[in-house]
Amino acid sequence: MLTREENERLTQVGPGTAMGNLLRRYWHVVAARAELDEDPVRPVRLLGEDLTLFRDQRGRLGLIGERCAHRAISLAYGIPQEKGLRCAYHGWTYDTEGRVVDMPFEPACLPLRVTAYPVQEVGGLVFAYLGPEPTPLLPRHELFARDEFDKSVEITPLPCSWLQCMDNSLDPVHYEHLHVAYGNYVMKKLGKPPKMAAARHLKIDFDVFAYGVYKRRLVEGAGEDSDDWRIGHPILFPNTLLVGDAKAVRYQIRVPIDDSHTVHYNYNCWPRKNKTPAWEGIPVERTSLFEPNGSIVADSIVKQDMLGWVGQGPISDRTLEHLVTSDKGVILYHRMLLDEMEKVDRGEDPMGVVRDPAVNEPYIRIRWEDRAKEMFWPGGRTFEWTVPGLAHSA
Numbered sequence: 001m002l003t004r005e006e007n008e009r010l011t012q013v014g015p016g017t018a019m020g021n022l023l024r025r026y027w028h029v030v031a032a033r034a035e036l037d038e039d040p041v042r043p044v045r046l047l048g049e050d051l052t053l054f055r056d057q058r059g060r061l062g063l064i065g066e067r068c069a070h071r072a073i074s075l076a077y078g079i080p081q082e083k084g085l086r087c088a089y090h091g092w093t094y095d096t097e098g099r100v101v102d103m104p105f106e107p108a109c110l111p112l113r114v115t116a117y118p119v120q121e122v123g124g125l126v127f128a129y130l131g132p133e134p135t136p137l138l139p140r141h142e143l144f145a146r147d148e149f150d151k152s153v154e155i156t157p158l159p160c161s162w163l164q165c166m167d168n169s170l171d172p173v174h175y176e177h178l179h180v181a182y183g184n185y186v187m188k189k190l191g192k193p194p195k196m197a198a199a200r201h202l203k204i205d206f207d208v209f210a211y212g213v214y215k216r217r218l219v220e221g222a223g224e225d226s227d228d229w230r231i232g233h234p235i236l237f238p239n240t241l242l243v244g245d246a247k248a249v250r251y252q253i254r255v256p257i258d259d260s261h262t263v264h265y266n267y268n269c270w271p272r273k274n275k276t277p278a279w280e281g282i283p284v285e286r287t288s289l290f291e292p293n294g295s296i297v298a299d300s301i302v303k304q305d306m307l308g309w310v311g312q313g314p315i316s317d318r319t320l321e322h323l324v325t326s327d328k329g330v331i332l333y334h335r336m337l338l339d340e341m342e343k344v345d346r347g348e349d350p351m352g353v354v355r356d357p358a359v360n361e362p363y364i365r366i367r368w369e370d371r372a373k374e375m376f377w378p379g380g381r382t383f384e385w386t387v388p389g390l391a392h393s394a
C-alpha cells in the first residue's frame, strides 16, 4: 500500500514533477512514420504537454508548441513548407527549432520562438525527447534497428496511467487467472471453446540489468533449465516490454500521454516474407479496446492485459492496495523508478540512457529467452543476444 503522496510521485508525469523529470530523460514515441505519410502535421500530447508534430517538404521533422505565437491558433492546422510549418491563419512560419522565420504581412520578421523539441526516427517510428540538454542518443534497440523483418504497428489509446501497464508486466502470476480463467470465461460467454490452458506458477524472480529487468517464471511441468526460468524476458526501462509468441516478437511500448492517458504501441516483427525494406511500408493500424457500447470483449491476451490496466481506473488508487508475495516485481519496479528519480535529482543519467555511439551501433542487443528465438528463427539460425558486460547471463 502506498500513501497518496507516494502514489502521486509515481504517477504524475507533467513538467516539474519527479516522474516527469525522470521520463523526460528518455525518447518517447510520438507517431508512426506511416501516420506522417497520411498527414504530415499532427497534434501530439506527451507527458502532459500539447505539441505539434510536422514533417516539412524537405522531409525534416519538427515538434513545436501547440499554438501560434501570433494569435494562438492551433498549429496542427499548419501547412508544411520547404523550410518548416506555416500557420493556417496569417502565414507565420516556424522552422524545426520553433523560430518564426516569416511574417508575411509585417515589415520585418520579429525574433519570436515557440517551444521546440528534438525528433528522430528509427524503425518506422518517430521519437521525441523533451528533456534537458545534452540530448542523449535515440537508442537503437534491436527490433527497431534491424531491417530483416516484416513489421507492423498497432496503436491503441488507453484511458489510464502508463504505470498500470508496467505494473502488469512485472506481475507474472496474473497469467493464470486473467489469461486462463478469465480469458476462458470470456470465450464461454462468446459461445466458443476455451483458448488457454493453465500453467501453474511455482516460482517467479526478477533480475535487474543495464537496460531494465528480466522477469522469470518457473511453471508446473517445466524444468529449472527452461528458458522462461533460466533467462526470462526483458522489460526495457522505463516503459517497454519485449514479448513473443508463435507468430511474432514485439515491443509493447506504453507512451505516457499524461497522468491518466497512455498510447500503447505494439511493434510487431516476424520473419521476412517480402523484399521491401521494412520501414518503407510498415503498416499501421489504430485500434480501440472498447466496443461501440463502451464494453471490453477481452478475447485475446493483449485485450485481457488492457482490461487489467484500464480496470484499475484512470489513475490506480494504490492507497487501497494490499501488495503480497506475488507482487514482488511490482514493488521492485516502483523502487527502481524512485531510485532512478533520485539519480536524476543528483544530475546523473538514469538507467538505459545511451550516449556512447559504440553502444548504439549497429544496434543494442539484449539476450532473450531462447524459446522466443527458436519460434522466430526456426531451423537453428542463431543470433547472439547477449549484451557484453551485462549483469544478467544465462
Ligand code: FES
Binding pocket: 068, 069, 070, 071, 072, 073, 087, 088, 089, 090, 091, 092
Ligand atoms: S495566428 Fe498564426 S499567423 Fe496569425
Ligand SMILES: [Fe+2]
Binding pocket: 174, 175, 178, 179, 301, 305
Ligand atoms: Fe498478461
